[in-house]
Amino acid sequence: MTLAEAPPNTAGLISDAQRAEYEENGYLCLPDFVGQEWLDELNAVTAEFVEASRSETSSGVEFDLEPSHTAEAPRLRRLNYPVDRHPTYARFTFEGPPAQLAAALLGGPVRYHHSKLNFKWSGGGAEVKWHQDIQFWPHTDFTPLTIGVYLSDVDADMAPMGVVPRSHRGPLYDQYGADGSWAGAINDADVAGLDLDRVVYLSGPAGSVTVHNCCMIHGSLPNTSPRPRPLLLQTYSAIDSYPVAQVGLNSILDSHGGRICGGEASQMLTVHGRRMHGAPDFSDTGPPTIFGSQHQGDGYM
Template sequence: MNKNDFDTIPDREAIGSQPRVIDFFPTDNDSPQTLSSEQIAKWNANGYLGPLEAYTADAIASIRSHFDSLLAETLAAGRDSYSISSAHLKHTLAWDILTNERIVAYVSDLLGENVIGWGSHFFCKMPGDGKRVDWHQDCSYWPLTPSKAVTAWLAIDDADAENGCMEVFTGSHKHGLIDFAVSDSSTGNVLNQTVDHPERYGTASLTPLRAGQISLHSDLLLHGSSPNRSDRRRCGLTLRYCPADVHAYLGWNQKGVVVRGTALPSKWPGAKRPSH
């Protein structure tokens, strides 16, 4: 499978036809190495954790500079600022962030000693672009079973209410797969799903982050974000992880990188670091 095959939104019928176990699996970790026991308990209760420190101001400034060049190349090629997906398969910048030991250490405390990093997508809201991310659960887009995936959301720029930071409904991860309606880009939604009346499933919360911080959320957590109506860009890089015992359909195991511990090559053969 070509790395560019992962650039489009997955076909929901193909994913929906795969046999999957969709449920929240609480973390049972009596001796976390990086997170505290209180943070583990909060994760289990809320399906969300943050903010957590990942990069210093100087380090994230360097990452931002590299992303600025990547974004300029992307726009010059006629693509938009949301199109840089499966980035770790094509860009060393994203690969090195996906495999960053500090981020992996947080995730490993939630997922165990054998961890796969398999996804990376820049969600870059340009100043005043007017686009939003409607309420959704990540697991509805991913052909993985069981549903144990965790997303680390890295703030490349400062993210706040003015420029469209992520919003979550804590506790919604305990409701299994929630019914959604299909939407399209003509409505201003970056994705193609929306969940009505999300307040029925949890408690609304904004999740502002400073550049260099991350948050963590369950693949079953309802989340989204409002349009960026400010004069500042809001770029975040989503990093996707799962335990090595998770099964990936539709060739998605080809995207996986062993970032902690080991994995059976038959399940996760191991993508290679890109050359540029």
């Protein structure tokens, strides 16, 4: 059995009420969802990467560093592609609680999209402006969700993730700047029209999990506390949901992008409510001709 085929155990993970709450509000916050054994393992591996970052002087493929990062005082914004960096991250993502929770919420096997580890360093770790995820990596539907795991205790002073409940049912905002360049955030004029009095900040002890739908408006303030706020994030979709090629980040996924957790790919997909059985993935074999496909085995030349 391969890593991606490991069956997610969803029995008793969440209640029907929690599943309905996610569908209605677009988010969940589940305290103490990840056990201490996993946390110890993840934190030990994460500490190794923080140590390794000391030798880096600028952001690159592996690390996104704050401008004030130094060897003496590391300040990380992100570890990119963690599932490609260490087998512990991969095992957690494909066999552990996040994959199981995604399968429980989406009702069956799920398709992994990407992962990242955001650090939100202490003493002013970067703000994340209000935004929606789906514009970064459009899919054929809106089932994608992101599951975040707090690797340490997170209280209100540490800039926990904030969400606008039920905003996943509303408009999909333009996230380009006034000059036409990609800004990755909702513009100020649209933000002014949001009811930010409804924002819920998702704090909790180490091991707490956040879940938000791909259309959810969310963000976080700078972390002005003396403690960093590492948040390990994994994104999954329903098995019949596919990323739209050549748009946003969909062309630069990690080596596991598209892996199935809890089943096998069937090439079934749904677009505009119409279900179809797509052709196989020919990326490894090269495209056949329609003649070869239609006449294989009958001696046609």
